[in-house]
Amino acid sequence: MLATARCARHPYSWRFRLLVAATGIFWAGSLGVTVAVNIPLNETLASFQLTSAxxxxxxxxxxxFSTTWNTWHDVRTVASIVALALLAGACLARDTDSGVIVPK
Known part of the structure; x- marks a missing residue:
C-alpha cells in the first residue's frame, strides 16, 4: 500500500496501475477471504462440542470444515500469487506514463 500511495502522483503510469491491481487483489483475495470465510469457519470449529459428538x-x-477451508485456501493462494506477480511487474515496469494525454 505504501508503494501505491507513493506512486499516486503518477496515476496514469503502468507502475501505479499494477500496484493498484496488486493491492486490490491482495485485499480482496487474501485478507477479504480470511475475514469473511476463515475466521467464521474457525469460530464454528471452536464451538463444536467434540466431547459430546x-x-x-x-x-x-x-x-x-476441510472442504470449505481447502476451497477458500486455494482462492487465497491464487490471489496472493497474482498480487505478487503484479507487484513484481510494477517493480520491473518503466516509470513512465502510459501514453494517455491528460490535461494538466
Whole structure:
C-alpha cells in the first residue's frame, strides 16, 4: 500500500496501475477471504462440542470444515500469487506514463 500511495502522483503510469491491481487483489483475495470465510469457519470449529459428538457428527463436521477451508485456501493462494506477480511487474515496469494525454 505504501508503494501505491507513493506512486499516486503518477496515476496514469503502468507502475501505479499494477500496484493498484496488486493491492486490490491482495485485499480482496487474501485478507477479504480470511475475514469473511476463515475466521467464521474457525469460530464454528471452536464451538463444536467434540466431547459430546458422535463419530458420524465428527466426521461430517470434519468433511464440511476441510472442504470449505481447502476451497477458500486455494482462492487465497491464487490471489496472493497474482498480487505478487503484479507487484513484481510494477517493480520491473518503466516509470513512465502510459501514453494517455491528460490535461494538466
Amino acid at each position: 458422535t463419530a458420524a457428527q465428527t466426521a461430517a463436521a470434519r468433511t464440511h
